[in-house]
Amino acid sequence: MKATVFSFTRKGARLSAKISKVLEQQGYSTDCYTLNEFLSESPLLKSIETNLSTVVGKAFLDSSLLIFIGACGIAVRSIAPYIRDKQTDPAVICIDEQDRYIIPLLSGHIGGANRVAKNIGLQIKAEPIITTATDINGLIAIDEWAKRNNVVISDMSIAKKVSANLVDGQNVGFASDFEISGEIPEQFSVGSTRNCDVGICISLDESQKPFKTTLNLIPRIAFLGIGCKKGISSEAIEELVLEMLEKNNISIKALAGISSIDIKEGEKGLQEFSSKYDLPSAFYSANELNLLRGEFTSSDFVAEITGVDNVCERAATLLSQGGNLVSKKTVKNGVAAALAFKSWRVIFEE
Structure with a gap:
C-alpha cells in the first residue's frame, strides 16, 4: 500500500514525518x-518541485491514501479535478x-479513510471527525463491510438505498447462502422476504x-485452474469458463484468481483472459503440483507433457489454499478448467 502526505508549514512538515512512521x-x-x-525538518521530506496540482x-x-496537513480547503481544491468514483x-x-x-474527506468506507483516520488518531492523539451517516448512527456500512470481507457489491445504487433505509x-431483508458468525445487525430482517x-x-x-430490490453481495472465493494447448486464445478460455460458471450458478464476479503450471506462464491467451477480468494469476511448478494430496482426474498424456497427471484441478486447489474442488x-476446444472454492463465512463483528 502506498500513501502520500502533503504539508505546507513548518509544523506540518514535522507532523508529516511523524505520521509517515505511523x-x-x-x-x-x-x-x-x-x-x-x-x-530541512526531516530527511523523509520531498520537495513539491512542480505545482501542487500536478x-x-x-x-x-x-x-491508496492521501493525507493533507493543513486547511480542508487546500485539500478539497487539490483533489477536485481528479475525483471520479467512490x-x-x-x-x-x-x-x-x-x-x-x-x-x-473522501472514500471513508471503500477506501478505508474512516478506519485509517481512527487508527492514526489513536497514535497521535488526534480526534477523528467522522461524518458518514451510518457511522455516526452506529450502523453497519455495507460498502466498508464488503471491502473488508472481499465481497463484490453488485449495484452501488442499491447499496445506497440499503444504507438510506x-x-x-x-x-x-437479509438472506445468505453462507454460515454466519457474529451477531446479525439489528435492522437486518431474516426470514420471510415479504x-x-x-x-x-x-x-x-x-x-x-x-x-x-435486492443488493447482491458476491464473495470472491472462486479460483480457476487452467490447462491448455500451446497458443490457445483467450476466447477459448473464456467460453469454457463462462459455461462452467453458468452450469454451477456462479457469478463471474466471484472469481478471485487464475492458476496454471509454470510452463504456461507466457501463454498470451491466459494473460489476456486474466487481464480482461482483473484476475491475479499464479503459476506452479510440476513439483509443487505433484506434492498436493487428494483425488484428481489423472491423465497419462498430461503427465508425459507437463510432468504432473493433472494441471487444472491441482492448480485450482493449490490457489484456493486447499479449498473445495466444486467443478x-x-x-473444451483445447482448454481444461477446474474450479475450487476457498472456505468462507459471513462475519459480523461481535
Whole structure:
C-alpha cells in the first residue's frame, strides 16, 4: 500500500514525518511532500518541485491514501479535478497542523479513510471527525463491510438505498447462502422476504433476487485452474469458463484468481483472459503440483507433457489454499478448467 502526505508549514512538515512512521507500522510505503523551505525538518521530506496540482494528480493515481496537513480547503481544491468514483478513488484525509483533528474527506468506507483516520488518531492523539451517516448512527456500512470481507457489491445504487433505509430506521431483508458468525445487525430482517422490499442477498449466484430490490453481495472465493494447448486464445478460455460458471450458478464476479503450471506462464491467451477480468494469476511448478494430496482426474498424456497427471484441478486447489474442488476437470476446444472454492463465512463483528 502506498500513501502520500502533503504539508505546507513548518509544523506540518514535522507532523508529516511523524505520521509517515505511523503509516509504516500499518504497512504503508509513504512519500511526504512539502515546500522547499521546510525540507530541512526531516530527511523523509520531498520537495513539491512542480505545482501542487500536478503532484496531487500523480498521487491520486498511484496511492491508496492521501493525507493533507493543513486547511480542508487546500485539500478539497487539490483533489477536485481528479475525483471520479467512490469505488476507485483513494482515501483522502485532512489533519490540522496542531494534530488536534483528523478528518476523512473522501472514500471513508471503500477506501478505508474512516478506519485509517481512527487508527492514526489513536497514535497521535488526534480526534477523528467522522461524518458518514451510518457511522455516526452506529450502523453497519455495507460498502466498508464488503471491502473488508472481499465481497463484490453488485449495484452501488442499491447499496445506497440499503444504507438510506438503515439510516431512516427501516429494516432491510437479509438472506445468505453462507454460515454466519457474529451477531446479525439489528435492522437486518431474516426470514420471510415479504416483510421487506429492500434487502441483501449474500450468494455466489447473482441471479438470486429474494427481495423486490435486492443488493447482491458476491464473495470472491472462486479460483480457476487452467490447462491448455500451446497458443490457445483467450476466447477459448473464456467460453469454457463462462459455461462452467453458468452450469454451477456462479457469478463471474466471484472469481478471485487464475492458476496454471509454470510452463504456461507466457501463454498470451491466459494473460489476456486474466487481464480482461482483473484476475491475479499464479503459476506452479510440476513439483509443487505433484506434492498436493487428494483425488484428481489423472491423465497419462498430461503427465508425459507437463510432468504432473493433472494441471487444472491441482492448480485450482493449490490457489484456493486447499479449498473445495466444486467443478472438476472440464475440457473444451483445447482448454481444461477446474474450479475450487476457498472456505468462507459471513462475519459480523461481535
